[in-house]
């Protein structure tokens with residue numbers, strides 16, 4: 574074997590060492606608990622699916638980030654870039670006879686080819702929910718309120734949700750009568766908040782100055798209720814105005830949930846998945862340059878998969894949550910092991926008995942695998958942070 578061989582892991586992947594794995598499990602445990610308290614049931618789907626399924630509703634922004642490969646029959650497979658499409662597939666097929674609404678949650682890994690950095694890897698973990706078969710603001714408000722609750726439960730206190738509505742922009746785009754390609758370019762500039770690029774696109778668009786100014790303002794339209802009234806006066810088309818009414822309705826319900834202090838309006842939010850058809854939202858926290866969670870309403874995806882049903886949901890990035898907690902000095906406390914059991918020559922059987930007893934009492938006990946002097950065992954306990962030494966002699 575080549576002595577210089579240093580095994581590497583693929584670009585954009587990470588090992589979660591025991592401490593991080595423990596923190597991840599603690600946060601995921603807390604999230605699973607909240608989701609199930611809100612009536613959501615866990616679902617598990619395959620890590621990879623046929624590309625044609627995953628392509629439904631994702632759009633080109635995401636498709637260029639999908640990992641693809643072939644099966645033996647040359648069908649194109651892909652690693653899931655999110656859980657929304659796989660869950661919609663299950664809902665439209667195996668769960669299609671179930672009474673609606675369906676409330677499902679997941680804790681799992683997803684894959685997107687990204688420029689890797691802290692908090693953004695090609696394989697990452699998401700916790701999320703999908704609420705299927707429910708139209709209207711009540712379902713959207715439930716999902717946003719649950720996202721707030723989930724963040725609080727994970728231990729975060731300083732965060733804000735930005736609430737937007739894709740029809741606000743859609744109404745303006747329809748009014749503009751620009752070509753679909755041009756509309757897409759403008760939306761992409763808005764997704765990345767590339768204000769300079771947006772300005773250039775608009776100046777080349779041939780739109781009247783007033784229409785250009787209005788579109789340029791969209792990324793800046795964020796704030797509390799008064800911003801909604803301001804936006805209402807800026808637009809005159811029905812679609813954009815209905816979008817604003819919808820946001821006001823959702824916001825009223827969020828006040829009922831007691832979470833409205835965490836929510837602002839942000840009409841510039843356009844998510845990178847194409848499947849959104851209504852309310853969209855993103856959660857932000859200081860010190861993290863990207864959203865912690867995001868989601869929204871997607872009412873046409875299930876029809877493309879076979880059963881027409883409205884739906885709404887969100888997902889939260891687990892690594893991002895852990896990073897945010899760490900950066901804000903909110904440690905996820907990871908418990909050490911309780912007992913170290915060491916033994917002198919000939920006493921292994923008794924040591925095993927002692928370990929059995931501890932474990933029956935749900936104490937975390939680690940058993941030495943070779944005899945060692947008491948002084949060595951004491952040093953192990955000190956350096957590895959056990960609560961107690963049981964020394965069998």
Ligand SMILES: N[C@@H](Cc1c[nH]c[nH+]1)C(=O)O
Nearest residue numbers: 655657868869886887888
């Ligand atoms: N799947 C979306 C979040 C979402 C869930 N449901 C609706 N949207 C994402 O990964 O960003």
